[in-house]
Every structure is written in C-alpha cells, then in structure tokens.
Amino acid sequence: MTSAAVSNPTLFFNGGILQGEGxxxxxxxxKDLDNVFQDTKVFGKTDPETLVYEVSSFLPVAEGTPGGLYFGLxxxxxxxxxxxxxxxxxHFHALIDRAEYYWGIKGEGVLILMNENREVWAERMFPGSLHFIPGRVAHRVANTGSQLLSFGASxxxxxxxxxxEIRKNGFARRLIDKNGIPTLI
Ligand SMILES: O=P(O)(O)OC[C@H]1O[C@H](O)[C@H](O)[C@@H](O)[C@@H]1O
Ligand SMILES: [Fe+2]
Structure with a gap:
C-alpha cells in the first residue's frame, strides 16, 4: 500500500526487460547488420534471421528535443x-559533441571506442561497470562471453x-577472439 503522494514507478526492468508505457x-x-562483420564469407552463410541484439528504449520526448534524456537497455x-x-x-552521434553513459548489467563484453582521428581503445564491460562516452567518440559493444550481455544506456x-560514417569506414580496429582471448587488432 502506498499513500496518494507515493506512487509506483511507471518504468522498471524486471529480469532485464524494460517495461512501461511508451x-x-x-x-x-x-540481415540488418550488413557491413558490420569482417568475414563476409561466413556472414553470407549465416542464417539471416539469427538474432544478434535487442534494444528496448524509453524515449519520452521527440527526437531532437534539447534537454531531453533517453534510456535504453x-x-x-x-x-x-x-x-x-x-x-x-x-555510431557517432548526429550532434557529434553529445555524450552518453553505458553501464554493464549482465554478462561480459567490451565497449569499443573511436575518436574522430580514428584512434581506437576499449573498456571491459561487466555487471557494475560504468562507462562515460564523451562527445565526438563512436561507440560499439561486443559480447565476448558465452551468456547474454545486457547493458544500460542514457x-x-x-x-x-x-x-x-561507421557503415562506410568501420572502426579502425576490430575485436576478435584470438585463442579464446578478446583481442583488438
Ligand atoms: O545503435 P547501435 O549502435 O546499434 O547500438 C544499440 C543501442 O545501444 C544503446 O542502447 C544505445 O544507447 C542506443 O542508442 C543504441 O541504439
Ligand atoms: Fe550513442
């Protein structure tokens, strides 16, 4: 029971699923990831319906609204x-100076970052890891584990x-499995 002034939240994530109105x-x-992976031969032989990732987002204001804040899982x-x-x-952001937070919730991954000079670096992602992505930095996440990788974003x-930009020129380095170790090459 709650009093009139204390209500339940309208958004929540339950077992990793973002729920709420909107x-x-x-x-x-x-099939949606053309030009993402290097090995086009293996890519062409992979079932096009294979699910790679899912995004749920809460976008409370119209895209482009100054001061608005979005949330993604x-x-x-x-x-x-x-x-x-x-x-x-x-991606880079369309308004390139805009920053973002990512944080690890479940599983193991690597956040790959690249600035406008095409310098690439990466951070390990795990439950509780917090990543500040400055403006002017492209960002991509790879699942390096054997379980689902879940991360939040705002x-x-x-x-x-x-x-x-990324579709055309990619990232300057790729994260591959080299003898079982995630390696930037
Ligand atoms: O948009 P992608 O590069 O495919 O990344 C997938 C998603 O990851 C996060 O949730 C971001 O905040 C979203 O904006 C993005 O859409
Ligand atoms: Fe982003």
Missing amino acids: VEHATRRI THIHPGKVGNEYFMTKG WPADAGHNYE
Whole structure:
C-alpha cells in the first residue's frame, strides 16, 4: 500500500526487460547488420534471421528535443561471425559533441571506442561497470562471453545516431577472439 503522494514507478526492468508505457522494442538480426562483420564469407552463410541484439528504449520526448534524456537497455546474444564477436552496429552521434553513459548489467563484453582521428581503445564491460562516452567518440559493444550481455544506456534526446560514417569506414580496429582471448587488432 502506498499513500496518494507515493506512487509506483511507471518504468522498471524486471529480469532485464524494460517495461512501461511508451517503451519501444527493436531487434537486430544478421540481415540488418550488413557491413558490420569482417568475414563476409561466413556472414553470407549465416542464417539471416539469427538474432544478434535487442534494444528496448524509453524515449519520452521527440527526437531532437534539447534537454531531453533517453534510456535504453540492450541485450547482445553470445555468438560470433568467424572470429569476430556479435556486436552492435556502433555510431557517432548526429550532434557529434553529445555524450552518453553505458553501464554493464549482465554478462561480459567490451565497449569499443573511436575518436574522430580514428584512434581506437576499449573498456571491459561487466555487471557494475560504468562507462562515460564523451562527445565526438563512436561507440560499439561486443559480447565476448558465452551468456547474454545486457547493458544500460542514457543519452541526450538531441544526440541522434550517425550510422553512415561507421557503415562506410568501420572502426579502425576490430575485436576478435584470438585463442579464446578478446583481442583488438
Ligand atoms: O545503435 P547501435 O549502435 O546499434 O547500438 C544499440 C543501442 O545501444 C544503446 O542502447 C544505445 O544507447 C542506443 O542508442 C543504441 O541504439
Ligand atoms: Fe550513442
């Protein structure tokens, strides 16, 4: 029981699923990830319907609203295309100076970052890890474990996504499984 002034939250994540009014769900399958993985031969032979990651997001204001804040929960399935881990497309923000937080909730992964000079670095992601992604830095997450990787995200509503740059030129380094060890090459 709660008093009139103390209500239940309208959003919650239960067992990793973001629920509430206005929550949107999206899936990314192999067929949606053209130009993401290096091994095009193995990619072409992979079932196009294979689920790679799922994103649920709460977008309370219209995209582009200054001062608005978005929330996302992403689940990346374990798997590889050749020796490269399942990962997100990755993007710069359309308003490139906008920053973002990611944080690890479940599983093991690596956050891959790249600045505008195409310098790449990476941070280990695990339950409780917190990642501040400054503006002007592209970001992508790979699931390096054998379980689902779940992470949260929060970013400004006017940040937008610039996928084109990464789709065309990729990241300057790739994270591969080298004898069982996640390695940036
Ligand atoms: O957009 P991607 O690069 O595919 O990454 C997947 C998603 O990860 C996080 O949840 C981000 O905050 C979302 O904005 C993004 O859409
Ligand atoms: Fe982002």
